Amino acid sequence: MTLEIFLQNAANGITLGSLYALLAIGYTMVYGILRLINFAHGEIFMISTYFAFYGTAIFALPWQVAFVVAIVLTALLGVVIERAAYRPLRDAPRISALISAIGVSFLMANLGLVIFGGRPKTFYRPPIFQVPIELGGVRVVALFFVIPLLTAILLVALNYIVYKTKTGLAMRAAQWDFDTTRLMGVDVDRAISITFAIGSALAAVGGIMWGLRFAEINPNMGLFPGLKCFIAAVFGGIGNISGAVLGGFILGFGEIMLVAFLPGLAGYRDAFAFVVLILILLVRPTGLLGDKQRVKV
């Protein structure tokens, strides 16, 4: 493998890793506060791409506007799903909410098939992202720089919200115990809604960039990225935001490199994540950066 090809693959890996990281954060944030794997997260990601698609294709909005509207709508969708499907089960056994999450996932994927149609749609790709850029002998389009850069900016912003603002403090407190957090005067329901809004907005950014990168969207596209990013979150240590980012990057990078170095295994690229999952569960079930499981009292 020449250096150019390696660098080309590295750019691919970093890009995919960024997208996985953005999606994995939603799983880990929701788990952190509700102890719930939001299986509908992959479908939230899928629907965000359709919001953006309809914005540009049907409503003929300028792409900048369409993308922002799609992100806002997706954030609202996440909040609505929590209200409708998870909040009524807040005091029920945890398995009930999990089943509800799986139900929402199926519901949205199938509603997508009915409403959007099964045939893939072509995602609008603004030319500005396709400008070729040459760096160190490698020619890639601008998008390969935009995706990691935007991801980095969002991670900094997220870090600021979670660790420097009152809202973030409320979210982190609620992760420990709802009643004690309420006694501080925190509106826990609001903190949970904000968590869903942030996670879903990040999934929307990932979804839109996914559309820009791969050009095609379909109602089943949430399934594999959703599963892989759930694995990324578990791999990094579920509940831990840095862990989800790390897990997302390792999974995305690893998947691309597996195909690059072992082309014979290219057909197994989707299996890669699951092998990683099995290994991490065997070796370090709490994930790379996960704490020892702490039991809520």
Next chain:
Amino acid sequence: MLELKDIQVYYDGIHAIKGVSLTVPQGALITLVGSNGAGKSTLLRTICGLKRPSSGELRFKERNLLDMSVTRIVQMGISMVPEGRQIFPDLTVMENLRLGAFTRTDQDEIARDQERVFSLFPRLKERASQKGGTLSGGEQQMLAIARGLMARPSLLLMDEPSLGLAPILVEEVFRVIWEIHREGVTLLLIEQNAQAALAIADYGYVMESGSIVLQGKGEDLLHDEAVRRAYLGQDIGA
């Protein structure tokens, strides 16, 4: 200041509070003693809105608390130091204190209160950037009390603040409670250490399986034979 009238609470289908009436006048230190499972904690949780009574009246500063959210009740000036401390173990001491002042926006006054709790508990200042979970049991209790004070409450509810502490720390906790009381904060104190609680309280209530069975001045209860037998572990003859 706080008035409960014939409060009835069901907890998981159990009739946990059976018609409790109780008054906490402004500036007073009131204690509620009784054995485990008498319903003391449930009563405190009802006052701050975490549990809702099936009937009865609950008033604070002449306002009805029953249709207020917990957040609203905290804003009204009721703060609780919960049983088992319940500090946030993954947050720093500073962040725990900031949560205590969550509903407040008066930054200057918050900073002043922070200095005040640090002077009350110098150990917390030393450990300001440490995570709550790394503190010792005694320090965690101090943090829980400090956090409760950060709301600048007019009524502070304390649920078993001396539970599980070494005798020297129990003494320290009661010294602090007395200090807070002297500064003018109204206190409703639940204690299993009935002796110490009644000794400093203006007025005491004795609770048994969901009802108030006895009440009176702290000192009088302290010398009441029934109370001594049941809660102070002393035989009359002794």
